[in-house]
Amino acid sequence: MSLGEPSRGVRVHGVARGRDGTRPSKINSDQATSPTTGSGSCSGSGGSAAKTACNQIGEPYVWAANGPDSFDCSGLTQYAWASAGVQLDHYTGSQWTAGVAVSRANLRTGDLVFFYSDHHHMGIYVGNGLIVHVPHTGDVVRMAQLANMPYSGARRPGLTVRSRATGHR
Template identity: 65%
Template sequence: MAEGKGSLLHVPPRRPRHSTGALATPARTVIAILAAVAILLAGTGTAQAEPTPAELEQQIDEMWNQLEPTIEQYNQVHTQLKENQAKAAALQQQLQPLQAQVDAAMGKIGEIAARQYKVGRVTTMQVLLSGATPTDMLDQLAMVNAIARNEHAQIAGVAAARDKLAGDKQTLDGLIAQQTVQDADLAAKKTQIEAKVAELQKLRQQAYGSSGATGTLKPVACPVDYLGGAGGTAAKKACELIGKPYVWGATGPKSYDCSGLTLAAWAAAGVTLRHYTKWQWEDAKAVARADLRPGDLVFFYSDLHHVGLYVGGGWMVHAPTSGDYVRMAKLDGRPIAGYRRPG
């Protein structure tokens, strides 16, 4: 063993090549294979598969569920703002004649006060010169004072009404100022919303073609179950609107959003609904799923940001999302929050 070990120590070690020439054949082979794989992947695009229509539909639903609450909030604030502006204008019209009455009454009081002063001095002089009794003078002055008190009472009533209306208008003006800021903030988001809507439309075109429609808008007879009365009329109207495009904030006649569609359908039945999903929830009474009948409203999601109109047989008509159209859809498989019946 000692000799063998000693002989190994005398063998000169191999030195690595420092030549600038080609690398060893195995190394060249590995690099060539890796390069070929990279080129193949880049050329074929198999590194990332194209999303399926179902996956795109899920993306659209997720994006829209973020957008629709903002749209409904805009509907609420903008409607309230317009209503309060109209109220403020009406109060202003009521204030103008009241102020005129106050001014006119104040003028009369001034005249009475001057007359009282003059009558008082004349009566005193008459008492001294003509022998009129003090009782006559006091009676005349009392009558003038009574007239003045009556005029003062009248103006006090008018002034109180004026002051109340002025106070109401001041409160309303403050609310309008606040809502104007909110309305402007939501309007500023319009550009962002429209950009998102454009993205949704592109996704739909990729998944379903340039029409943006998904399947058949009316796969069965609509309404499925027809009943008379206001609900039946509303259901029939909703069915007639199938095919109209979705446009947020729209109440017809060319386009609709979800609460705009239900508003228009029930308007045909002579029932007024407000253009906001939560208001429509408040304005209608609760019904059980087992008691649903055509015309009933079906609300979705915990914040009630979407609504459809039941047409029987487990089907509803609704305005789904931007880029889509008023269409029929099954209730099952959706996050239902509850059912309500207007009227």
């Protein structure tokens, strides 16, 4: 099975399980990639946030949870960015205003990606067209292809318009 490919397992008590009945193993955080190089190397706060999100793969969705053993979508991104020293509110609407807007063409590892016109779902971009998100009750943190999602926009936390203009974080 390749990264981003759905597993062919079963569900036990609402949690995806492998064919042998165990929870999916967490992937190596070095599998979070740089979108420009395609390598396993991620640096900076976005890379740290992406690696933390990848390390949560397999954890269950629980509404209003923000880790460390269960998450909802904004709780996962809040938890991931906190590991990089950036505080985000636990609400997609607030995270939609965090940092600066970035175009889809300029996505970088760690960017927050939002879905649906009302931005009610989100994840974190990990490079090579992949995101990590936790979809809904009964599901787990997983990797998905951005191209298969109803994309509505992206934000880069940790930056402000002023810091972007001066080059300082």
